Amino acid sequence: xxxxxxxxxxxxxxxxxxxxxxxxxxxxxxxxxxxxxxxxxxxxxxxxxxxxxxxxxxxxxxxxxxxxxxxxxxxxxxxxxxxxxxxxxxxxxxxxxxxxxxxxxxxxxxxxxxxxxxxxxxxxxxxxxxxxxxxxxxxxxxxxxxxxxxxxxxxxxxxxxxxxxxxxxxxxxxxxxxxxxxxxxxxxxxxxxxxxxxxxxxxxxxxxxxxxxxxxxxxxxxxxxxxxxxxxxxxxxxxxxxxxxxxxxxxxxxxxxxxxxxxxxxxxxxxxxxxxxxxxxxxxxxxxxxxxxxxxxxxxxxxxxxxxxxxxxxxxxxxxxxxxxxxxxxxxxxxxxxxxxxxxxxxxxxxxxxxxxxxxxxxxxxxxxxxxxxxxxxxxxxxxxxxxxxxxxxxxxx
Amino acid sequence: xxxxxxxxxxxxxxxxxxxxxxxxxxxxxxxxxxxxxxxxxxxxxxxxxxxxxxxxxxxxxxxxxxxxxxxxxxxxxxxxxxxxxxxxxxxxxxxxxxxxxxxxxxxxxxxxxxxxxxxxxxxxxxxxxxxxxxxxxxxxxxxxxxxxxxxxxxxxxxxxxxxxxxxxxxxxxxxxxxxxxxxxxxxxxxxxxxxxxxxxxxxxxxxxxxxxxxxxxxxxxxxxxxxxxxxxxxxxxxxxxxxxxxxxxxxxxxxxxxxxxxxxxxxxxxxxxxxxxxxxxxxxxxxxxxxxxxxxxxxxxxxxxxxxxxxxxxxxxxxxxxxxxxxxxxxxxxxxxxxxxxxxxxxxxxxxxxxxxxxxx
Numbered sequence: 019x020x021x022x023x024x025x026x027x028x029x030x031x032x033x034x035x036x037x038x039x040x041x042x043x044x045x046x047x048x049x050x051x052x053x054x055x056x057x058x059x060x061x062x063x064x065x066x067x068x069x070x071x072x073x074x075x076x077x078x079x080x081x082x083x084x085x086x087x088x089x090x091x092x093x094x095x096x097x098x099x100x101x102x103x104x105x106x107x108x109x110x111x112x113x114x115x116x117x118x119x120x121x122x123x124x125x126x127x128x129x130x131x132x133x134x135x136x137x138x139x140x141x142x143x144x145x146x147x148x149x150x151x152x153x154x155x156x157x158x159x160x161x162x163x164x165x166x167x168x169x170x171x172x173x174x175x176x177x178x179x180x181x182x183x184x185x186x187x188x189x190x191x192x193x194x195x196x197x198x199x200x201x202x203x204x205x206x207x208x209x210x211x212x213x214x215x216x217x218x219x220x221x222x223x224x225x226x227x228x229x230x231x232x233x234x235x236x237x238x239x240x241x242x243x244x245x246x247x248x249x250x251x252x253x254x255x256x257x258x259x260x261x262x263x264x265x266x267x268x269x270x271x272x273x274x275x276x277x278x279x280x281x282x283x284x285x286x287x288x289x290x291x292x293x294x295x296x297x298x299x300x301x302x303x304x305x306x307x308x309x310x311x312x313x314x315x316x317x318x319x320x321x322x323x324x325x326x327x328x329x330x331x332x333x334x335x336x337x338x339x340x341x342x343x344x345x346x347x348x349x350x351x352x353x354x355x356x357x358x359x360x361x362x363x364x365x366x367x368x369x370x371x372x373x374x375x376x377x378x379x380x381x382x383x384x385x386x387x388x389x390x391x392x393x394x395x396x397x398x399x400x401x402x403x404x405x406x407x408x409x410x411x412x413x414x415x416x
Numbered sequence: 417x418x419x420x421x422x423x424x425x426x427x428x429x430x431x432x433x434x435x436x437x438x439x440x441x442x443x444x445x446x447x448x449x450x451x452x453x454x455x456x457x458x459x460x461x462x463x464x465x466x467x468x469x470x471x472x473x474x475x476x477x478x479x480x481x482x483x484x485x486x487x488x489x490x491x492x493x494x495x496x497x498x499x500x501x502x503x504x505x506x507x508x509x510x511x512x513x514x515x516x517x518x519x520x521x522x523x524x525x526x527x528x529x530x531x532x533x534x535x536x537x538x539x540x541x542x543x544x545x546x547x548x549x550x551x552x553x554x555x556x557x558x559x560x561x562x563x564x565x566x567x568x569x570x571x572x573x574x575x576x577x578x579x580x581x582x583x584x585x586x587x588x589x590x591x592x593x594x595x596x597x598x599x600x601x602x603x604x605x606x607x608x609x610x611x612x613x614x615x616x617x618x619x620x621x622x623x624x625x626x627x628x629x630x631x632x633x634x635x636x637x638x639x640x641x642x643x644x645x646x647x648x649x650x651x652x653x654x655x656x657x658x659x660x661x662x663x664x665x666x667x668x669x670x671x672x673x674x675x676x677x678x679x680x681x682x683x684x685x686x687x688x689x690x691x692x693x694x695x696x697x698x699x700x701x702x703x704x705x706x707x708x709x710x711x712x713x714x715x716x717x718x719x720x721x722x723x724x725x726x727x728x729x730x731x732x733x734x735x736x737x738x739x740x741x742x743x744x745x746x747x748x749x750x751x752x753x754x755x756x757x758x759x760x761x762x763x764x765x766x767x768x769x770x771x772x773x774x775x776x777x
Binding site: 116119120121122217218221287288290291294295296297298299371372373374375376377378379380381 | 420422428429430443530531532533534535536537538539540541544600604606607609610757758759760761762
């Protein structure tokens with residue numbers, strides 16, 4: 019086959035590969051239709067759905083993979099695929115946006131519009147790289163970490179209320195689930211550094227552990243004030259409590275504290291100490307290559323999306339916003355507002371990357387324990403004060 | 417926790433071409449041992465096998481971003497032996513090229529400083545603005561990096577038309593940019609946290625260790641060869657030597673920014689005062705220095721460059737000794753890093769503007 023040099027070449031190759039896959043799928047499907055009885059009537063439904071798509075939806079529903087099923091929610095829409103697409107495109111946006119800030123061009127060639135397919139090209143490159151692990155590393159833990167990082171991000175998606183009626187799981191204690199999962203993140207960083215059996219990753223792992231634990235406590239206290247005011251640990255109830263006024267208006271200090279701790283939990287600049295490349299090479303990621311590296315990056319960006327969503331839920335009023343669409347489309351309107359707000363939070367985090375250098379570990383810990391913690395408590399007192407004065411209708415339930 | 421010995425370099429993003437063997441207690445540095453020599457090229461020995469003109473391009477190789485300043489000392493040494501008097505216009509063009517090189521080198525310094533504190537914009541902006549001055553140097557000399565522009569007896573060619581307006585435009589633009597640099601990089605609270613009071617080198621220590629250049633001036637010593645032993649036309653130009661009493665990493669970065677301001681002022685003055693006339697002496701045939709020895713110094717962007725040249729009347733120099741500023745600043749690295757944290761290593765050692773290629777020669 020000819021060499022891929024330009025984008026049209028790439029497209030041709032893509033069409034050939036996709037065509038091959040389609041033929042393969044048709045063959046497999048053909049075999050399945052005549053062997054598995056449950057889908058043997060698929061042919062008729064396929065033809066019928068060409069004129070009436072609802073038939074197809076109902077049929078998928080009957081198989082348990084329809085648009086209203088839990089499977090669809092977990093795998094496709096508010097779940098993993100949606101988050102992975104947002105993660106990939108936010109990587110592209112981040113590179114392009116930073117390039118604009120730094121008077122550069124950024125990704126340009128892959129894809130027609132400003133290198134929009136660059137993340138896909140990057141992932142394809144990573145897939146074809148050799149998977150290397152240090153000879154004395156703990157292989158089992160070493161290769162489990164990329165999966166674990168993804169799992170942490172994906173678990174957060176489960177309780178993220180993208181809209182009132184359309185979410186994967188509603189729990190009485192979804193706030194606790196979020197913090198339990200966030201609390202697991204430093205362990206993956208430490209394990210990744212430890213299992214690599216290398217000096218710089220180990221230092222990076224220790225840094226990550228120190229940093230995340232130090233910032234988790236102000237984060238919890240800032241979130242606690244939200245729980246106090248809304249009177250519920252359920253994220254859906256928390257959003258409903260903000261139907262009139264967002265919590266960022268009532269508790270600006272808490273929102274700022276939560277936002278800063280969010281940066282630290284996500285290891286974004288100025289808190290990217292666990293992977294500070296000029297000091298400790300790449301931190302705990304140093305020894306990772308190929309899709310093990312890609313998996314960790316993907317998981318990190320999914321967590322980036324999920325935690326931005328949590329910030330939106332706690333302080334920016336979640337899905338609330340003016341209804342643009344006609345009645346009957348409330349869910350789509352809510353999802354749209356939630357996505358817009360979450361993306362705005364993500365963009366704010368990216369802007370900070372362009373204008374700030376990196377903290378040092380002792381300054382970071384001092385900042386967290388002596389400044390943020392005090393501010394978080396101050397915010398808690400403000401919340402209690404608002405509650406006691408009866409200025410906020412919800413709350414007091416705990 | 418027991419001691420951990422970490423090797424920063426030679427394959428480490430925070431140190432290229434040299435190695436720091438660091439002993440750590442937790443995160444604290446107990447001892448630093450620099451290990452230079454990875455890019456030693458034997459420049460002094462090579463010079464004995466080449467004639468005086470052939471030596472020009474390879475004596476700019478150690479400090480390639482600083483080529484005109486490196487050559488300044490060399491051509492002055494050769495001229496001192498041959499008793500040549502350079503035409504006035506040639507001297508002015510030399511000064512312009514030297515100051516352009518100082519700006520290019522200082523911008524490179526700022527950019528890498530940005531990378532080492534984790535500030536990606538601080539890397540991109542100086543690198544982008546550096547392009548204006550590289551273009552200007554290309555317009556004058558025809559090359560973008562290694563100009564090989566200074567010859568014994570003058571400069572290689574006269575400036576083309578339009579350099580004056582273009583240089584003034586670039587300087588005016590960059591003066592505005594420097595104010596933005598100060599606002600966004602130098603006064604950034606996190607950058608100040610990382611550099612203010614970190615890596616102190618007191619005035620006494622600086623003098624005793626024998627450091628040179630911006631590092632010495634950031635420790636409060638007003639020493640600059642351009643003022644102390646004026647060469648070329650530096651005595652006719654009006655400029656300041658920025659000196660800081662803070663003695664820390666931040667002060668070293670600030671000195672570089674101030675020096676770029678002064679360099680631009682020198683370029684503008686030189687372009688205004690420059691007389692017309694020839695730019696080089698017409699040296700027929702081989703350049704052959706009479707027997708004797710000569711010592712010559714010039715202020716390069718990283719500090720004092722010294723050449724000691726011995727000739728026995730041959731086509732090639734008998735012996736050349738080259739003392740570069742980076743090698744003299746290397747001795748301060750273990751001194752200022754002791755007691756700091758691991759994260760301080762890249763920004764603090766880079767604040768000395770240590771360039772391994774130049775130090776190893």
